[in-house]
Amino acid sequence: EPEVTQTPSHQVTQMGQEVILRCVPISNHLYFYWYRQILGQKVEFLVSFYNNEISEKSEIFDDQFSVERPDGSNFTLKIRSTKLEDSAMYFCASSAAGLAGFSYNEQFFGPGTRLTVL
Amino acid sequence: AQKVTQAQTEISVVEKEDVTLDCVYETRDTTYYLFWYKQPPSGELVFLIRRNSFDEQNEISGRYSWNFQKSTSSFNFTITASQVVDSAVYFCALSEISGSARQLTFGSGTQLTVLP
Numbered sequence: 001e002p003e004v005t006q007t008p009s010h011q012v013t014q015m016g017q018e019v020i021l022r023c024v025p026i027s028n029h030l031y032f033y034w035y036r037q038i039l040g041q042k043v044e045f046l047v048s049f050y051n052n053e054i055s056e057k058s059e060i061f062d063d064q065f066s067v068e069r070p071d072g073s074n075f076t077l078k079i080r081s082t083k084l085e086d087s088a089m090y091f092c093a094s095s096a097a098g099l100a101g102f103s104y105n106e107q108f109f110g111p112g113t114r115l116t117v118l
Numbered sequence: 119a120q121k122v123t124q125a126q127t128e129i130s131v132v133e134k135e136d137v138t139l140d141c142v143y144e145t146r147d148t149t150y151y152l153f154w155y156k157q158p159p160s161g162e163l164v165f166l167i168r169r170n171s172f173d174e175q176n177e178i179s180g181r182y183s184w185n186f187q188k189s190t191s192s193f194n195f196t197i198t199a200s201q202v203v204d205s206a207v208y209f210c211a212l213s214e215i216s217g218s219a220r221q222l223t224f225g226s227g228t229q230l231t232v233l234p
Contacts, residue, residue, distance in 0.1 A: 031220075033221070035222070041226070042209065042224045042225060042226040042227055043163070043209060043211075043222075043224040044224070045221040045222060045223065048220075048221055056221055058221075089161060091163060095220070106153075106165060106168055107220075107222060108165070109155075109162065109163040109165075110162075111161065111162045112161055112162060112163075114161075
């Protein structure tokens with residue numbers, strides 16, 4: 001069964017460093033998402049990406065964040081200068097096309113990358 | 119703006135008891151989707167069910183059942199004959215139809231502990 005994969009599973013970094021979190025969405029999916037979950041809190045939407053551009057982003061997704069689809073398979077989230085409060089689990093998700101009308105294609109989540117900023 | 123409220127922070131039950139997890143949502147849209155996800159201790163998010171706002175028919179799937187009531191904006195989830203493996207955090211989520219990418223808005227989650 002196809003699945004979303006994420007690497008690394010755990011990333012430890014120093015405050016102020018840049019990190020890149022990587023995701024490989026399901027191969028025939030066209031919409032990609034990043035969510036984050038601070039420990040013990042709810043899952044929060046960061047950004048969605050379609051057709052090589054950002055579709056929507058939350059107020060959390062400020063200038064420190066960027067996303068990219070550098071090739072046909074990877075989808076990355078970059079945090080330019082990490083802060084202590086960026087420590088969280090970051091989930092990537094993808095969904096298929098076919099959003100016309102009231103149809104819905106559910107989002108499949110990856111296992112997450114735990115980011116620890118020291 | 120959309121909002122999902124899970125008032126129950128933690129629930130503990132003894133194995134084989136039934137347990138209901140509450141979810142109340144707010145949305146301006148007349149068309150939307152509701153979801154339940156499970157997050158076991160290993161951390162991944164496991165999709166359980168999706169319902170759309172047109173379909174208020176409640177459903178049973180094995181030990182799981184759902185009670186969707188549009189009039190009260192509630193989408194409750196029941197596990198019958200709970201098992202220790204059901205111990206997890208359960209998230210209710212909402213996705214509005216408007217907007218191009220159908221972002222999910224999650225509730226704060228309910229930690230379910232099933233004791234042997």
